[in-house]
Amino acid sequence: MEPGPSGPDQAGTARDPSDPGQPSPRTALVTGASSGIGAAVAKRIAAERAWRVVVSGRDQRRLAEIADQTSAVPVRADLATSAGVERLVTRTLDAVGHIDLLVAAAGVGWAGPLPEMPAAAVDEVLTVNLTAVAHLVRLVLPGMLAAGRGQIVLVGSTAGTYGVRREVVYSAAKAGVEALAESLRYELSDTGVRVLHVVPAAVDTPFFERRGTPYTRGVPRPLPPERVAEALWDALTHGRQEVFAPRWLGLPRRLRGMAPGLFRRLASRFG
Numbered sequence: 001m002e003p004g005p006s007g008p009d010q011a012g013t014a015r016d017p018s019d020p021g022q023p024s025p026r027t028a029l030v031t032g033a034s035s036g037i038g039a040a041v042a043k044r045i046a047a048e049r050a051w052r053v054v055v056s057g058r059d060q061r062r063l064a065e066i067a068d069q070t071s072a073v074p075v076r077a078d079l080a081t082s083a084g085v086e087r088l089v090t091r092t093l094d095a096v097g098h099i100d101l102l103v104a105a106a107g108v109g110w111a112g113p114l115p116e117m118p119a120a121a122v123d124e125v126l127t128v129n130l131t132a133v134a135h136l137v138r139l140v141l142p143g144m145l146a147a148g149r150g151q152i153v154l155v156g157s158t159a160g161t162y163g164v165r166r167e168v169v170y171s172a173a174k175a176g177v178e179a180l181a182e183s184l185r186y187e188l189s190d191t192g193v194r195v196l197h198v199v200p201a202a203v204d205t206p207f208f209e210r211r212g213t214p215y216t217r218g219v220p221r222p223l224p225p226e227r228v229a230e231a232l233w234d235a236l237t238h239g240r241q242e243v244f245a246p247r248w249l250g251l252p253r254r255l256r257g258m259a260p261g262l263f264r265r266l267a268s269r270f271g
Contacts, residue, residue, distance in 0.1 A: 027096045029054045031079065031088070031136070032106030033072075034062035037155060037203055040229035041103050046070035054092050054099075057106070079106050079132035080124055089139040099140045103153040103232070104133045111213035114168045122169050129173035134180060141193070148192040151236060154181045158201045158249050185241060196235055200228045200245040 028045050032038030034057025042055045043066075053072040057063045060076050067074035073095050077088035092099060108128045110121045137152055144150030159167050160174025181197035188195060202222040228245045235243035244250040 025050060025052045026100040027052045027054065027098055028101040028103065029056065029089075029092050029099050029140070030103040030105060031056045031077075032104075032155075033057050033066055034059040036105075037200065037225045037228050038103070038105035039066050040225035041105055041232060042066055042070050042072060044226075044229040044233050045101070045103075046072060051101075052096055054096060056088055056092075079128050079136075081127075082131070082135050085132050085135040086139065089136065093143070098143055098147070100144070100147075100149070101151045101153070101236075102136060102140050103155070104136055105153075105155045106132065107155070107157075109167065109170050111166050111170075113166060117169060125169045126173050129170065130176040130180075133177055137180070137184065144193045145191055150193040151196065152184065152193065153196045153198060153232060153236065155198045155200070155232075156181070158199055158244070161199055161253065181242075194239070194241075196232070196240065197242045198228070198232050198235070198245065199242065199249070200231075201249050203228055 028042075028051050030038050030042045030045070030053065033042045033055035038055070038057065039062075042053050045051050046053050046069075053070055054075055055063060055066050055070065055072045056075045056077045057066075058076065058078055063074045063076055066072065073092075075088055075091045075095065077091075078084040079088070089099075106128060108125055110117060110125055133154060137154075140150075140152070144152075154177050156177040157170070157174040158164075159171040160176070160178050163171045163175075178197060178199075181195050184195045200223065203225050223245060231243050231245040231247075
């Protein structure tokens with residue numbers, strides 16, 4: 001697949017928004033955009049100039065700052081409820097008319113032994129990281145299917161691919177995101193709607209501060225969120241279905257397939 005000059009061709013050919021004879025510019029909705037990966041992705045998309053960006057998050061002040069930096073439309077939303085997800089999509093469509101690219105980057109974490117995890121934290125981690133993502137996709141898909149094109153980007157985690165001790169529920173939620181992406185690819189085959197699963201390791205964002213437990217592992221070292229955003233955009237541009245950040249973290253999946261016993265022994269030792 002040959003990409004268009006300003007990004008992924010499945011979202012349409014780049015257009016000049018100043019030309020009244022041209023269709024409206026392509027529109028991207030980025031959740032979790034008030035900080036971290038979401039903010040970096042919003043800035044990366046906005047740099048293409050052919051895109052109108054809608055940024056969503058819970059922090060009103062930070063969201064306004066990102067919107068100012070990217071000339072984006074801010075839509076504050078709490079994705080902890082299905083009603084919040086519906087309001088986000090409704091307000092986005094009211095503001096810009098259509099969604100060509102969805103980047104589901106919002107996420108929350110919790111670290112510690114599972115028996116010590118509060119019930120409310122279990123519900124929040126599962127809802128924001130998985131249930132809300134499913135609702136978002138459910139609500140934006142009809143417009144993409146009607147247009148015969150679109151891009152859905154689901155931000156997962158290596159925790160969901162491999163499992164991580166003391167992050168059991170978070171790992172389960174992100175594993176669900178991976179399964180959601182894979183299943184969607186089958187369901188959307190030949191529709192013109194593409195699905196990309198982005199699998200970052202630790203990222204240098206406020207995520208760990210908000211979950212209340214700092215990141216202490218030496219390997220992998222936390223990546224800057226801009227590197228994840230660049231990997232995401234490169235994967236979109238080249239029509240890839242999955243990308244790891246850093247890329248070498250895709251190698252343990254091969255080991256798990258070839259020698260699952262060895263993989264589990266190593267995973268148990270290193271966490």
